Amino acid sequence: MRKIQAKQVPFMILATKKQPLKREPSMTETVYTLDLNFQNHHDAIASFLIPYSGGAILVESGPGSTIEGLQAGLTAHGYKVSDVTHLLLTHIHLDHAGAAGWLARHGAEVYVHPVGAPHMIDPSKLIASATRIYQEDMDRLWGEFLAVPEAQIHIPEDGETIKIGDAEFVAHYTPGHAEHHIAYGYGNLVFSGDVGGVRMPSCSYVRLPLVPPELHLGKWQASLELLLEKGYQRIAPTHFGIFDDAEAHIQNGLAVVQSTEKWLAEIMPSEPNTAELGKKFAALMEAEADAAGLSPQERETYELANPLHMAATGMARYWKKFKTTL
Numbered sequence: 001m002r003k004i005q006a007k008q009v010p011f012m013i014l015a016t017k018k019q020p021l022k023r024e025p026s027m028t029e030t031v032y033t034l035d036l037n038f039q040n041h042h043d044a045i046a047s048f049l050i051p052y053s054g055g056a057i058l059v060e061s062g063p064g065s066t067i068e069g070l071q072a073g074l075t076a077h078g079y080k081v082s083d084v085t086h087l088l089l090t091h092i093h094l095d096h097a098g099a100a101g102w103l104a105r106h107g108a109e110v111y112v113h114p115v116g117a118p119h120m121i122d123p124s125k126l127i128a129s130a131t132r133i134y135q136e137d138m139d140r141l142w143g144e145f146l147a148v149p150e151a152q153i154h155i156p157e158d159g160e161t162i163k164i165g166d167a168e169f170v171a172h173y174t175p176g177h178a179e180h181h182i183a184y185g186y187g188n189l190v191f192s193g194d195v196g197g198v199r200m201p202s203c204s205y206v207r208l209p210l211v212p213p214e215l216h217l218g219k220w221q222a223s224l225e226l227l228l229e230k231g232y233q234r235i236a237p238t239h240f241g242i243f244d245d246a247e248a249h250i251q252n253g254l255a256v257v258q259s260t261e262k263w264l265a266e267i268m269p270s271e272p273n274t275a276e277l278g279k280k281f282a283a284l285m286e287a288e289a290d291a292a293g294l295s296p297q298e299r300e301t302y303e304l305a306n307p308l309h310m311a312a313t314g315m316a317r318y319w320k321k322f323k324t325t326l
């Protein structure tokens, strides 16, 4: 398996066999992975930079705590924050969308799912619920979450083609991780947000961020099947990077969705409390990490990008809401 270290090397979309590329790749066919250096860790949270005729487009802003990393990434590629004219958000979780308001203040137009849009315009509920979870760590982890002015919000429809200058994206509504999740197609590449799971650059191991309150494994499966059907060749999960084996990656994700569903069906009838479920799930993840041959550092980065403590609550809620007939 080959992977691209897109942090250093621009990613060029390859022509399909049917339509050989007869011209020089244009600006719009380059995607750079910006490593936001979340909590001083490489490979945890990415923002993707797409140069185009009118400046720069970003997919994901990252959290408010990594604005410095975002600026450094833009500078490294010769851009200023004010060159970012458009921001495409896969969903509104803090690690993906926290700095959207800050980018909007510098002029960026923001694309987001209709269910997520109100929370970008008024993030008070989002901030309150995150503060309940993270408490005194809130600011250190996530920084400031500024509102996006309504006039700068754009809501693509499912399947809509978004044209920005000479760049074109396709919005795919892809629930499962969150109801309001969009994956964006860009040529033969798909920006998979969190629905494509978490995968470190040196690995083929895909782990799913199973977070409350909207986790739905059935919808997750349908979303991955949709991306598979679209035939993307490359996949760019926000955690982390660009991989050139989209089909195998998505198949791995589908296998994890199915094995998680099966595992829950075995575990949940004994009605474990959240702590017990969390413990069993941590043991399962440890066994998977062993099987995948992950190094201690890789395990740490998987954990940072996708903290396991959220999973038990997410799975318990999913099970209670959708899988129990009582």
Ligand SMILES: [Zn+2]
Binding pocket: 093, 095, 096, 194, 209, 238, 239, 305
């Ligand atoms: Zn995430």
